[in-house]
Amino acid sequence: MSVLVHTPAHSQVAKPLSYWSDQFLAPGTLVRVPLGKRELLGLVWDTPDETEPPNAPEADKIRPLAGVLDGVAPLNAAWRQLMTFGAGYYQRSVGEVALAALPPQLRELSPLQLGRRLKRQAQAAAPEQHRPPDTTDLVALTPEQARAIAQFDAETRPCLLFGATGSGKTEVYLQCVQRLLTQSPNAQALVMVPEINLTPQLEARFRARFAPHYGEQALVAMHSGMTPAQRLQSWLAAHSGQARIVLGTRMAIFASMPTLQLIVVDEEHDPSYKSQDGARYSARDLAVYRAHLEGARVMLGSATPSLESWHHSRAAAQGGRYGRLTMASRIGHDQPTELQHKTQNNPPHGLPLVRRVDMTHQPKHCVVAPPLVQAIAERVARGEQSMVFLNRRGYAPVLHCADCDWKSECPHCSAYRVFHKIDRTLRCHHCGFAERVPRACPACGNPDIAPLGRGTERLEEHLSELLAQVRRPGTESELYPQGEPVRIARIDADTTRLKGTLASQLAQVHDGTVDVLVGTQMIAKGHDFRRITLVAAVNPDGALFSSDFRAPERLFGLLMQAAGRAGRDAETSSRSEMWLQTAHPKHPLFEALKQHDYPAFAEQQLRERAQAAMPPFSFQALVRAEARTQEVAQGFLSAASAAVSDLPQSEQWLARVTLYPPVPMSIQRVADVERAQMLVESASRATLQSFLALWHTALHATRGQAAGRGLIRWAVDVDPLSI
Ligand code: ADP
Ligand code: ZN
Numbered sequence: 001m002s003v004l005v006h007t008p009a010h011s012q013v014a015k016p017l018s019y020w021s022d023q024f025l026a027p028g029t030l031v032r033v034p035l036g037k038r039e040l041l042g043l044v045w046d047t048p049d050e051t052e053p054p055n056a057p058e059a060d061k062i063r064p065l066a067g068v069l070d071g072v073a074p075l076n077a078a079w080r081q082l083m084t085f086g087a088g089y090y091q092r093s094v095g096e097v098a099l100a101a102l103p104p105q106l107r108e109l110s111p112l113q114l115g116r117r118l119k120r121q122a123q124a125a126a127p128e129q130h131r132p133p134d135t136t137d138l139v140a141l142t143p144e145q146a147r148a149i150a151q152f153d154a155e156t157r158p159c160l161l162f163g164a165t166g167s168g169k170t171e172v173y174l175q176c177v178q179r180l181l182t183q184s185p186n187a188q189a190l191v192m193v194p195e196i197n198l199t200p201q202l203e204a205r206f207r208a209r210f211a212p213h214y215g216e217q218a219l220v221a222m223h224s225g226m227t228p229a230q231r232l233q234s235w236l237a238a239h240s241g242q243a244r245i246v247l248g249t250r251m252a253i254f255a256s257m258p259t260l261q262l263i264v265v266d267e268e269h270d271p272s273y274k275s276q277d278g279a280r281y282s283a284r285d286l287a288v289y290r291a292h293l294e295g296a297r298v299m300l301g302s303a304t305p306s307l308e309s310w311h312h313s314r315a316a317a318q319g320g321r322y323g324r325l326t327m328a329s330r331i332g333h334d335q336p337t338e339l340q341h342k343t344q345n346n347p348p349h350g351l352p353l354v355r356r357v358d359m360t361h362q363p364k365h366c367v368v369a370p371p372l373v374q375a376i377a378e379r380v381a382r383g384e385q386s387m388v389f390l391n392r393r394g395y396a397p398v399l400h401c402a403d404c405d406w407k408s409e410c411p412h413c414s415a416y417r418v419f420h421k422i423d424r425t426l427r428c429h430h431c432g433f434a435e436r437v438p439r440a441c442p443a444c445g446n447p448d449i450a451p452l453g454r455g456t457e458r459l460e461e462h463l464s465e466l467l468a469q470v471r472r473p474g475t476e477s478e479l480y481p482q483g484e485p486v487r488i489a490r491i492d493a494d495t496t497r498l499k500g501t502l503a504s505q506l507a508q509v510h511d512g513t514v515d516v517l518v519g520t521q522m523i524a525k526g527h528d529f530r531r532i533t534l535v536a537a538v539n540p541d542g543a544l545f546s547s548d549f550r551a552p553e554r555l556f557g558l559l560m561q562a563a564g565r566a567g568r569d570a571e572t573s574s575r576s577e578m579w580l581q582t583a584h585p586k587h588p589l590f591e592a593l594k595q596h597d598y599p600a601f602a603e604q605q606l607r608e609r610a611q612a613a614m615p616p617f618s619f620q621a622l623v624r625a626e627a628r629t630q631e632v633a634q635g636f637l638s639a640a641s642a643a644v645s646d647l648p649q650s651e652q653w654l655a656r657v658t659l660y661p662p663v664p665m666s667i668q669r670v671a672d673v674e675r676a677q678m679l680v681e682s683a684s685r686a687t688l689q690s691f692l693a694l695w696h697t698a699l700h701a702t703r704g705q706a707a708g709r710g711l712i713r714w715a716v717d718v719d720p721l722s723i
């Protein structure tokens with residue numbers, strides 16, 4: 001039998017290994033195999049074709065399988081094909097990809113233990129009484145929603161659901177899933193969300209809709225926040241077909257779902273769909289591939305689609321190959337005519353009014369402009385909520401000595417350590433190195449070291465000073481005869497470190513305990529807050545002039561998502577506002593944002609990308625290297641580059657693939673490791689793919705030579721998101 005095992009990344013054992021078995025085992029069967037002194041989980045794999053000699057020792061050295069996990073049906077051909085494709089496309093070994101796609105506990109349990117687990121699960125799944133779904137308890141769709149669904153039904157291609165924030169995309173997903181489940185009694189649907197903290201809300205909505213008809217077992221979640229036992233349970237339910245709906249984060253794209261017929265990717269533009277270690281796969285891109293492979297339908301949804309998906313959904317004449325479904329209005333707002341939209345200065349379709357504050361006209365060093373403070377105070381007095389966001393956590397990004405110019409650099413990274421006031425530490429956000437704040441400047445002894453710049457922690461403190469006189473309405477008490485002071489809360493990676501804290505903090509926002517919410521982009525995404533009528537971005541300018549060509553796309557998406565948190569309730573949407581504090585109020589990005597005009601922004605960005613031959617008009621891969629010294633890291637990349645000229649037909653490759661010179665990464669050193677990267681680009685995806693496959697062996701050989709000189713790691717990132 002050919003058996004795949006989880007071999008270390010980049011080991012030469014990329015092919016399946018051979019084992020004896022006295023019975024025939026179908027490809028996809030889970031087995032236990034001995035490897036060296038250990039026993040591992042293995043997957044019986046399709047036997048390589050005759051032309052390729054299998055990775056087999058002499059017959060008498062082949063060892064027998066240690067066991068078969070026979071309670072679990074073999075993984076089907078489509079799933080195996082997905083693994084083979086994923087490994088090939090992202091330049092990893094198929095053993096690594098396939099075994100990592102299985103729940104970790106499956107690797108640890110013996111056949112006996114697994115058998116017991118399966119028995120328990122089967123008992124728990126005793127049939128429940130299900131009420132057949134009936135159409136009366138469906139929400140009445142808006143005309144836009146109905147049109148989107150009809151269009152989706154009429155399409156065979158992948159579809160982009162381009163729907164404004166609050167236009168009811170989730171309802172469209174729910175109804176598409178509902179229709180599928182009613183139409184075919186076995187069909188399964190996969191619904192993906194970008195972040196774990198968005199799964200509970202979505203899960204609650206799906207559960208409320210489907211559990212009464214199909215039972216609690218019909219819906220399972222899959223994300224890395226679950227315990228190993230829960231993950232195994234969900235996985236088995238999906239694999240057996242018992243779970244009709246799988247909700248999960250990017251890892252769920254690898255779930256075994258034998259009757260998969262629909263994949264939904266919510267917030268498809270979100271960077272968290274791209275894995276940043278191991279096989280650097282894009283779950284969104286794999287969703288499109290997988291749907292194609294299994295003959296399933298796929299719907300990608302977003303208010304601010306990735307430029308890739310937007311490009312794919314242009315008219316066929318412009319190279320489009322996806323359908324595009326548009327929902328421009330928020331629920332509770334009729335779609336205005338083109339004319340109304342152009343003649344009124346009001347924002348379209350119930351979306352918040354965007355106000356730009358020119359910070360060059362505000363008092364010097366002011367952090368929150370006085371008119372914004374005023375606007376927040378008015379909200380508090382009316383009992384409405386505001387959300388203020390700043391993409392930097394901690395108190396201040398740097399601590400500084402004015403006498404000798406000492407700054408709180410991290411000794412291990414090319415970055416500053418961030419000052420966290422709450423526990424008085426200097427913490428490096430790259431390597432985690434933390435120390436207590438020194439009492440005086442470590443370089444000159446000056447006791448007056450001061451924070452430079454501002455993070456969410458300091459913003460929260462600052463806002464509570466600015467709003468100290470403001471009172472909540474109708475809250476007079478003995479202690480506060482004029483009403484209670486304003487309540488400010490902060491949500492960021494620091495305040496949510498403990499399990500469950502995020503959920504409880506979000507609950508306080510939902511139930512109205514909090515008046516002003518301060519946070520990082522964590523709060524800007526996806527949440528269906530009902531009482532927020534003002535959203536403010538304190539300092540969005542940083543990304544305007546970034547060297548990363550995707551920075552404007554990300555900034556626009558983030559700001560539009562953030563704006564989408566305001567005025568989600570039809571009653572308040574008419575007075576909801578998004579404030580931007582900027583030194584560049586006339587910047588085209590902000591102009592487009594003011595109009596809520598994603599299509600105009602996207603067309604302008606795509607023109608620029610086309611002129612510069614950048615993605616989606618070209619295809620990229622990054623080779624990254626980490627070493628003790630920058631010289632070794634770059635040396636490896638240069639040698640790899642030079643090795644191209646030894647490839648067969650190297651001139652033809654070099655004419656069609658561009659290899660840029662190695663450069664240090666933007667944060668060059670992290671945890672005492674030097675990092676460098678090299679960009680590889682081609683006008684054709686297929687060319688880039690064939691080139692990478694051919695070049696891989698050369699990279700391995702080069703690596704062998706460089707390892708002795710201190711090369712630590714290297715990796716290829718296909719379709720990288722940040723450069
Ligand atoms: P999106 O995902 O596009 O941001 P949601 O699906 O969360 O929007 O919908 C926004 C709000 O509108 C939700 O509270 C939802 O329950 C409500 N909603 C959606 N569709 C309808 C409908 N057809 N009729 C009434 N309310 C709806
Ligand atoms: Zn000093």
Ligand code: ZN
Nearest residue numbers: 410413428431
């Ligand atoms: Zn560090």
